[in-house]
Amino acid sequence: MTYGKFAEVVLDIPLNKKFHYNIPPSFVNQVEIGKRVKVPFGRRTVVGYCVGLTNISDVKTLKDIIHVIDTTPILSSKMLAVAEWMANFYFCGLGEALESFLPSVVKKGIKSRTINVIRLCKDGISVKEMIFTIKKRAPIQVRVLEALAEVGEITFPELADISKCKMDSVNRLRDRGFITLDKVEVSDPLFAGKHFKKTSHFSSTEEQEVAIRLIKRKVRERKHSVVLLKGVTGSGKTEVYLQAISEVITLGMKAIVLVPEISLTPQTIERFKSRFDRVAVLHSSLTERQRSDQWWDIKSGNADVVVGARSAIFAPLEDVGLIVIDEEHENTFKQDTSPRYNARDVSVVRAAYENAVVVLGSATPSLESFYNTEIGKYECVTLKNRVGHKPLPRVEVIDMRREIFGGKGQKPISDYLELSMKKCLSKKEQVLLLLNRRGFSPFISCRRCGFVLKCKRCDISLTYHKKKDAVICHYCFAEEPVPRECPDCCSPGIRFTGFGTERMEELIRARFPQYNLLRMDSDTMRGRDSHEKALSAFRRGDIDILLGTQMIAKGLDFPNVTLVGVLSADTIVNLPDFRASEKTFQLLCQVAGRTGRSAKGGKVIVQTYNPEHYSITYAATHDYDGFAKKELEYRKQLYYPPYGRLARVVLRGKKDLDVKEKASDIAEKLMNAIKLSDGSLLAGLRKDKVGVLGPAPAPIVRVKDNYRWHLIVKADSFKNLHTILKSIENENRNSKKVQMMIDVDPYMLL
Ligand SMILES: [Zn+2]
Ligand SMILES: [Zn+2]
Structure with missing residues (x-):
């Protein structure tokens, strides 16, 4: 044992371990829990987080802390507790979890950027006199003076542009005492030049009123609770959030609102900015400086409301009274790299430490959240009607198997959809077409040998x-x-089958030449605000037909959209994944919700080869409860979430055999953990509620030259799941030969 003053430090590595470091006397007053420190690790110097202090260590010789980065703790004790939970729940390193709490720009710090501002000297001689003294010898300097006389002050790049001068002309003028050159810090304010017209509460419907009252009461109680706000598309969920937040602010507390990245549009931000004064935004499309400013604004207590995407759940707010997760079923809340957390679930944990209320909003809640209301863990409040009692649109399902027989081969657009489009467009109304597959053709094969x-x-x-x-x-x-001949048999007959958005665009342009079409997918929406520009053009009516992938399924309402066409409802339903039906149902409901928002009404046409599939039939009748009941039955039979709990272990490496061997080795360790455990795991194993499935090649067996094998660990509770996973916790996850990844509560199993 060693005695002294030591810090417990965690590092950004996939090991849930705290390292002890000696605190040199000069740092004793500086080292605090929640601060970042620089420490030696191996042969490197790395940044770690101080998470504890101790006087005793079982390490014989401790290394010294080299430097203390923060003057005040950058992480609160509550946030450290959330990180600790994440590390234990998701089997990642505590340091890895903490790394995701701070935006990278905050971690590396941002250098203040300065720029030269040039001004005329006010005292002394006039510009005329200045020009007179140098007129003959320095025509460029004269141009500079003339430009300055006009604009007063200017930055160097702008001046260089106007008067075609170089820096040396400016320096000479300064030496003559004609002008001054001052360094000014560049700022990049997020809402510069924007004015937000203040709005007050909208008058709410009876249903909204019930929801608002319930959430307000919960907030006033300052007790941790979770409310599921189940409201059909267009039922006014945002107004419920806004009025609940208003109560939170009145009580002197703060709120976090998470929305899917793609819904974080200027319109969304405006709705919050127009209602509340101190709103901060955390968004990936901010500039580094803006992101840094917003984060420090929140940290120093200058924001009442934080609106952001997934990682905004880690916003450094104090006194959180309410956390809203809008579109809580969305998979963008689950991070697909380590730490593989789901912001929805982290929000419930954070709220528990803050005694705060969580509101989960969705038209199509995840089965997990719905189930939690069924067993009384969450409370549920429903908005059954759209605002203004507008009806939900009629949904018609087209059996595409019939469409084939009429003509030659597969038809991408049914006659009925084409006719409906013509009718809609001739009335100067707009059409939205969903095709969840980008590119021209998703399938390239040889006509001769089938390669x-x-x-x-x-x-x-x-x-x-x-x-x-x-x-x-x-x-x-x-x-x-593109191959000109078959790589296998060298025959020149290459066939392109199937339709992606690019090919569909070509086809629709040919059939509807007199109308404007815009294609919206990740190939056409590359720029920073291309998405926003496209939606504005559509809103203005410059575009008649909007064709896109699922990025068009979410977000705002367009009153003039009276027809939504789903070109293929089958892109997800056939995936080998237990959430395929749920995803299909949700996508169809979301896209159907884009129409029927005005008195003109609306219609949805769904094309499918699986017209009897329950995810499609229930979506067609807008019957969430019916779908959820049926889907829960299936999940119960297979003991999948929300009944059973899953973790996925993926192994990957360059050599298939190495990966396979490692996978078998891991499977054995996991099985032993079950067999050698006490009663409850063994009992679960006998009932098929606990077990290890696999190892098997992953559905996509090779990615980027790496072979992938996976295992699914199943248990009847997270507690038992964790007990099993503990047996492989300390495996080397980053070995050269085979890498291992653990995904607790995975979203997809592909
Ligand atoms: Zn061939
Ligand atoms: Zn590839």
Whole structure:
């Protein structure tokens, strides 16, 4: 044992371990829990977080802390507790969890950028006199003076542009005492030049009123609770959030609102800014400086409301009274790299430490949240009607199997949809078309031998992109030229089958040449605000037909959209994943919700080869409860979430055999953990409620030249799941040969 003054430090590595470091006397007053420190680790110097102080250590010789970065703790004790929970729940390192709490720009710090501002000297001689003294010798300097006489003050780049001068002319003028040069710090305020017209509460419907009253009461009680706000599309959930937040602020507390990244539009932000004065925004499309400013604003207590995407759940607010998760079912709240957390679940934990209320809002809640209301863990409040009692749109399902027989081969657009589009467009109304597959053609094969073109590095068929004239892998983004002949039999007959958005665009433009069409997918929406520009153009009516992937399914209402066409409802339903039905149902309901927002009404046409599938039939009748009941039955039979709990262990490496061996080794360890445990795990194993499925090759067996095997660990509670996973916790996850990834409560199993 060693005695002294030591700090417990965690580092950004996938190990849930605290390291002890000696606190040199000069740092004794500086080291505090929640501050970042620089410490030696191996041969490197790394940044870690001080999470505890101790006088005793079982390490013989401790290394010294090199430097204390923060003057005040950057992480509160509550946030450290949340991180601790994440590390234990998701099997990641505590340091890894903490790394995601601070935006990278806050971690690295931002240097203040200065710029030269040039002004005329006010005292002394006039500009005329200045020009007179140098007129003959220095025409460029004269131009500079003339420009300054006009604008007063100017930055150097602007001046250089106007008067075509170089810095040396400016320096000479300064030496003559004609002008001054001052360094000014560049700021980049987020809401510069924007004015937000203040709005007050909208008069709410009876249903909204019930929801608002319930949430307000919960907030006043200052007790941790979770409310599921189940409201159909267009039922005014945001107004409920706004009035609840208003109560929170009145009580002197603060609120966090999480929305999916894609819904974080200027309109969304405006709704909050127009109601509340001190709103901060955390968003990936902010500049580094803006992000840093917003974060420090929140940290120093200058924000009452934080609106942001997934990572805003870690916003450094004190006194949180309410956390809202809008569209709580969205998979964007689950992070797909370590730490693989779900912000929805983290929000419930954070709220518990803050004695705060969580409101989960959705038209199509996740089965997990719905189930929690069924067993009384969460409270549920429902908005059954749209604001203004507008009806939900009529949904018609088209059986595409019938469409084939009429003509030659597969039809991408049914006659009925085409006719409906014509009718709608002729009335100067707008059409929204969803096709959840980008590119021109998703399937490239040989006419003669049937060879299917796949990515050389992944087990995925390549997609043809016509504009780029290349075939692209949607997993590793590798691009290759289009083969002119079959790579297998050298026959020249290459066939492109299936429709992606790019091909559909071509087809619709040909059939509706007199109308404006805009395609919206990740290929056409590359720029910072291209998404926003496209939606504005659609809102203005400059575009008649909006065709896109699921990015068009969410967000705002367009009163003039009276027809929504789902070109293929089958892109998700056939995926080998237990959430495929749920995802299909949710996507159909979301996109259907884009229409019928005005007195003109609206209609939805769904094309499918699976017209009897329950996810489609229930979506067609807007029957969430019916769908949820049926889906829960299936989940119960298979003992999948929300009944059973899952973790996925993925192993990957360059050599298939190495990966397979490691996977078997891990499977054995996991099984032993069950067999050697006390009663409850063994009893679960006998009832098929606990177990290890696999190892098996992952559905996509090769990605980026890495072979992938996976295992699914199943248990009847998270507690038992964690007991099993403990047995592999200390495995080396980053070995050169085979890497291991643990995903607790995975979203997808592909
Ligand atoms: Zn061939
Ligand atoms: Zn690939």
